[in-house]
Amino acid sequence: xNGVEYKVTEIGExxxxxxxxxxxxxxxxxxxxxxxxxxAGCKNLQAITINIIVPINLAVxxxxxHTRAGGGDVFDGVDKNxxxxxxxxxxVDAYKAASEWKDFKNILPIGTTGIQGIVVSxxxxxxVFTISGVKVKSKVTSLDGLPRGIYIIKGKKVMx
Numbered sequence: 001x002n003g004v005e006y007k008v009t010e011i012g013e014x015x016x017x018x019x020x021x022x023x024x025x026x027x028x029x030x031x032x033x034x035x036x037x038x039x040a041g042c043k044n045l046q047a048i049t050i051n052i053i054v055p056i057n058l059a060v061x062x063x064x065x066h067t068r069a070g071g072g073d074v075f076d077g078v079d080k081n082x083x084x085x086x087x088x089x090x091x092v093d094a095y096k097a098a099s100e101w102k103d104f105k106n107i108l109p110i111g112t113t114g115i116q117g118i119v120v121s122x123x124x125x126x127x128v129f130t131i132s133g134v135k136v137k138s139k140v141t142s143l144d145g146l147p148r149g150i151y152i153i154k155g156k157k158v159m160x
Contacts, residue, residue: 055098
């Protein structure tokens with residue numbers, strides 16, 4: 001600010017709350033705490049890159065003296081099935097085991113895309129959604145007839 005660089009160590013309570021325009025967040029390694037409701041209601045959040053090796057315990061006492069049980073309110077409203085959590089390489093297992101972070105279904109090392117190859121259904125039907133969540137096909141076994149692009153199938157991004 002005004003030519004002075006400040007080290008950010010906390011993300012305050014409600015910092016991004018209900019920001020539906022927020023699609024990506026990068027959390028630097030200097031962060032030591034994330035306040036209640038920091039990203040709550042950010043329903044369009046697609047990716048969080050967190051540069052912290054050891055997962056932050058989100059169940060800490062807030063500024064008002066209330067303990068957040070499990071830290072669930074930090075990311076309330078974020079779709080943890082589709083939002084990708086990128087973490088330092090070697091920390092994936094720690095985040096998958098951390099009670100506050102393990103609800104994210106896609107925890108990947110920083111530097112990977114999260115995009116997988118074409119889905120092979122083995123005859124099992126699946127629904128196809130656009131990247132913005134609009135269903136374009138129901139109970140299909142292939143991507144035939146769809147234009148090239150990125151789709152969501154069974155909670156995973158796939159490319160055609």
